[in-house]
Amino acid sequence: MRITTRVNGTEQEVDDVWAGESLLYVLRERMGLPGSKNACEQGECGSCTVYLDGEPVCSCLVAAGQAIGREVTTVEGLADGERLHPVQEAFVECGAVQCGFCTPGLVVAAHDLLARVPSPSDPEIREALAGNLCRCTGYEKILDAVRLAAERQAQA
Amino acid sequence: MDFLQPSSWQEALDIRAERPDAVPIAGGTDVMVDINFDRRRPGALLDLGRVAELREWGTEAGVVRLGAGVPYTRIVEDLADRLPGLAMASRTVGSPQIRIRGTVGGNLGSASPAGDAHPPLLAAGAVVEVASAARGARQIPAAEFYTGVKRNALEADELIAAVLIPSAAGPQQFCKIGTRNAMVIAVSAFACALHPDRRAVGTGIGSAAPTPRRAVDAEDFLAGELEGSGLWESRGELPETLARAFGERVAAAASPIDDVRGSAAYRLHSLSVMARRAVTWAWNDLRKAA
Ligand SMILES: Cc1cc2nc3c(=O)[nH]c(=O)nc-3n(C[C@H](O)[C@H](O)[C@H](O)COP(=O)(O)OP(=O)(O)OC[C@H]3O[C@@H](n4cnc5c(N)ncnc54)[C@H](O)[C@@H]3O)c2cc1C
Numbered sequence A: 001m002r003i004t005t006r007v008n009g010t011e012q013e014v015d016d017v018w019a020g021e022s023l024l025y026v027l028r029e030r031m032g033l034p035g036s037k038n039a040c041e042q043g044e045c046g047s048c049t050v051y052l053d054g055e056p057v058c059s060c061l062v063a064a065g066q067a068i069g070r071e072v073t074t075v076e077g078l079a080d081g082e083r084l085h086p087v088q089e090a091f092v093e094c095g096a097v098q099c100g101f102c103t104p105g106l107v108v109a110a111h112d113l114l115a116r117v118p119s120p121s122d123p124e125i126r127e128a129l130a131g132n133l134c135r136c137t138g139y140e141k142i143l144d145a146v147r148l149a150a151e152r153q154a155q156a
Numbered sequence B: 001m002d003f004l005q006p007s008s009w010q011e012a013l014d015i016r017a018e019r020p021d022a023v024p025i026a027g028g029t030d031v032m033v034d035i036n037f038d039r040r041r042p043g044a045l046l047d048l049g050r051v052a053e054l055r056e057w058g059t060e061a062g063v064v065r066l067g068a069g070v071p072y073t074r075i076v077e078d079l080a081d082r083l084p085g086l087a088m089a090s091r092t093v094g095s096p097q098i099r100i101r102g103t104v105g106g107n108l109g110s111a112s113p114a115g116d117a118h119p120p121l122l123a124a125g126a127v128v129e130v131a132s133a134a135r136g137a138r139q140i141p142a143a144e145f146y147t148g149v150k151r152n153a154l155e156a157d158e159l160i161a162a163v164l165i166p167s168a169a170g171p172q173q174f175c176k177i178g179t180r181n182a183m184v185i186a187v188s189a190f191a192c193a194l195h196p197d198r199r200a201v202g203t204g205i206g207s208a209a210p211t212p213r214r215a216v217d218a219e220d221f222l223a224g225e226l227e228g229s230g231l232w233e234s235r236g237e238l239p240e241t242l243a244r245a246f247g248e249r250v251a252a253a254a255s256p257i258d259d260v261r262g263s264a265a266y267r268l269h270s271l272s273v274m275a276r277r278a279v280t281w282a283w284n285d286l287r288k289a290a
């Protein structure tokens, strides 16, 4: 089947997609966008989180055909050219990235939170990131990064 | 595998009838896991995501008609006033990403005894509306919809259209036991609803029997005691002994098993505690509202 969808602002078209393929697989293996990670393929880890029509979803649980004609934004679409998005910068500065496998999903989830709730409380941050697992950092530095990004966003 | 994508309800029903080998997919949070792990290889996926009718809801004559494809996030954000029990349960499903995609129709389709939508639907007295191209629509009370472990009353050519849920006339509560606050399949769950308008009590038990089920004896017992002691009128304090006896009757209605998530004994104990607390909270809410 043919999948046409807008990814990070660019119209993408791929052919011969199997009906049971996930959006995650199509992004990584057919569109050359390996930013979204595949760790569990069962919705548990959030490392595949992307925006689908403006909402953060696990792309491993979206059938590719369900994304036809929709708008997808992946972690690759958040930076402005070479300039990292403030959320990404905050992750780097705070040491919120160790092996980095969880990072793309957490960055998208944090990006979504700060767009909806500019100055989130700690419980709000924890709740928004509850669907994203990290096995390295112990989460403290990730919370630091979200707080820092929120502060900078408030000042800007 | 084919990917079938109807854009209207009628078209979806026609395809459902023509393609018995097609598996409906709404949010995909159950179906895609099965496909990713090779547990299911249907002849086709029938994507319900483009059927606008399924994502609608409205209230008529005090009953909310909730389209089968309304995701949990919408229930939490838009329907908590009319469907407080279902909204509380929806709030505990998976994670933000899962709640944005997952639907009550999908929960009913999977009919897992652990599905979180089921206890509040049972407690509220909800009715499931299903339909087929050949026979049109029919209504199934939630209590008759669950027919076995992960089995429901849907015929092969039917789809779930909506759930009809009476708008809450009184307080509702939902409790769920799990190992953390997010991403938890219930070890046991309990929902209750007070219906002061008809002086009745509703219950729903999750993860503690082959299907979600009501605790009918506990419902009748409590409603009768409240009647006998004049509490429906006086809105006096709920006696602790009554709440406890209600909890014991709720546990007696369950028939749990031991599994990786918990033992049968723990499920029974936790149910009696949840039921006692939930009904006390609900009753206190009713008193405050008076
Ligand atoms: C990480 C994770 C966490 C989860 N946590 C929870 C949780 O806390 N509580 C909980 O209850 N569930 C949980 N689930 C399970 C799942 O999210 C729910 O069961 C959800 O309600 C399924 O909805 P869906 O729209 O995604 O269903 P789908 O996966 O699209 O479909 C599920 C089933 O229903 C059928 N179906 C869907 N719509 C219709 C319809 N209109 N007519 C007929 N059949 C239909 C499908 O054919 C399929 O058999 C979790 C899942 C994941 C992956």
Ligand code: FES
Binding pocket: A037, A038, A039, A040, A041, A042, A043, A044, A045, A046, A047, A048, A049, A058, A059, A060, A061
């Ligand atoms: S890979 Fe999608 S949630 Fe883990």
Ligand code: FES
Binding pocket: A096, A097, A098, A099, A100, A101, A102, A103, A133, A134, A135, A136, A137
């Ligand atoms: S940095 Fe390794 S999993 Fe999060």
